[in-house]
Amino acid sequence: MSSPTPQLISPVQLPSIQLPGLGPVLLALLPNSGPTVGGNTVTLFGLGLAGTTSVLFGGASATIVGQDPLGLTVTVQPPAHAAGSVLVTATNGAGTTNPVSYTYVVTAPPATPTAAAIIPPTGPTTGNTPFIIAGSSLQNGTVTFGLTPATVLGTDPTGTVLFGITPAGPAGGGNVPVTVTTPGGSASVPGGYTYVPPAPVVTGTLTPVTAAAGSTFSIAGAQLFGATVLFGATPASGVAVNLAGTALTGTIPPGISGSTVAVTVQTAGGTVSAGSFTYL
Structure with a gap:
């Protein structure tokens, strides 16, 4: 017994829905107003709109970005136009629709942001510290610490408080400018933000522990930046610190022969003892 020959099934073609004897019909626009710069999304609702090849806003062509196969909707991006009402029509192979009104409106430019303060104003060089910036019109803002972008978590509904996480700062600490940038412009936080490095660490004592003034000394440790x-x-x-912040060298200053003095290392992160030194 032979097997039946398989039959190929053609794709289903959905018919365009339209009124008998009429061409395409335009019923409504959603939204029916938009900015004078254009480029927003507008959906045309109607009947028999399938295969639309042209949509005109006051005689200027819109960009067609989508349409459904039933001919019920066409999605477009309007062109720029002066403020006021214009007539919108759609055209396909069956003709041109009736016009429907659309209103272009002038939208106010985004407000310029202000930044009054950052809390806290200091934090570790490792970053990852939560912060808030108080100001106004901070919505959709980005924040940089120096040249490094911070992680912005959002703003309150009024745009007066921005929440974020600090990026890592310079290894040796220090103050950096903080800038908030929004579509309306940029604002600097007064006083910026100060990175505080970890306290310095000295491993052992300085070398040598006795020598004449003008000799070279060295100290090993960690977080010795600056x-x-x-x-x-x-x-x-002549104090010089290596790139890792783990060693420094310098020149012993003048002192009284035979005297013993304490040696300390100071950085922005604190002060630590490096032992004592005796002048020859």
Whole structure:
């Protein structure tokens, strides 16, 4: 017994819905108004709109972005136009619709943001600190700390408070400008934001522990960025810190031969002892 020959099934073609004896009919626009710059989304509702090839807003062509196969809707982006009412028509192979009114309106430009304060105004160089910025018109804002973008979590409904998370800052700490940018412009936070590095750490003591003034010394540790080294109350000169912040060198300042002084390391993160030193 032979098997039946399979039959190919053609795709179903949905007929366009339209009134008998009439061409395409335009019933409504949603929304029926929009900005003078155009580019917003407008949906045309009607009958027999399938295959629409042209939609005119006051004689100017809109961009067709979609239409349903039943001919009930066409989605367009209107062209720019001066403020006022215009007539909208759609055209396909069956003809041109009746006109329906659409109103172009002038939209106010977005307000310029203001930024009055950031809370807290300081935080660790590692970042990841929650912050708020108080101001106005902060909706849709981005925030930079120096040149580094922060993570913006959102704003309150009035746009007077913006919530975010700080990015990491300079390894040695310091103050950076904070800028809020919205579609309406930019605003700087007075005083910016100050990154505070971790407290310095000294591993062991300085080398050497006894020498003449003018000799070179070294100190090993961590978080030594931006360090000042004091021999007693006198700062050393030529202090240089490696890129990792784990070692520094400098020149021993003048002192009294035979005297012993305390050596301390100071950074923006705090002060730590590096032991004592005896002048030859």
